[in-house]
Amino acid sequence: MNFRSGKKSKSSNFIDFTPIVDTVFNLIIFFAVSLNFIGTPAIKLKLPQASMKESVREKNEIRVFITKGETRGGYTSGIFRIEDKVLSLDDISNLVHQRALSNPDMVLIIQADESVSQGEVVKIMDIAKNAGIDKIAIATRPKEK
Template identity: 35%
Template sequence: MLSDRFRQDKDPEINMTPMLDVVFILLIFFIVSTNFVQQSSVEIKRPQASTATSVDGSPIVVTLDTTGRVYFESKEIDIYYLPGKLQQIASQTPKAKLLVVADTNCPTGVTIKVLDIAKQAGISFSSVASEIH
């Protein structure tokens, strides 16, 4: 009789609850630690260049549309506020790079003004984005 009590007729079971907890914690960790890249919401037709090269690192992006409106970090700003923003970034990041994404039909004067503002703000490396032809 005593021996019947210790004999198990059931198959052994594996408790899956701790494993599921670990999987969900890892999933939450990876979701929280992922960097989400935002693309610019401004429609730009870049000029073409046959000698274009790529730039390393993650530059500061200033976008110019066809009418010459200035977008900083995908938000439209007045060009008069741009020097302050660029000076702040240049003081925090000494080797900051500026990438001007200008539309093909953007007035050249606005593009030159943005490049000049960047130089005066202390950003020594500026470039204009183009499509490789």
């Protein structure tokens, strides 16, 4: 019993691309949603106020930015950045030591958000002192009148 007719079906050579296109679009949507688009072209800092108007701009400087991180038990941890790169304290220590060795007159400038714990600032100051950097400045903004 042969149920086939002698004619070949035209649809046997056809590949349906609809499921492939659907899958590709779903993957594109998935990756677009799951990617983390956190950029740091400008770091949002609210510097503490001070009446001093002296501005320090050194050629041989390292600027460490400390922004507000998580708050746990009344303690606000800091997020440390140098040149828009988020770094751990160990990474900052290594970088500061390397730059201090190449330039002994290095100035470390700390730009910390006013809501960050002073302990976070002291950690950076300690790293600078251990690296042999004697010039440390803390960036502030002028007092509003």
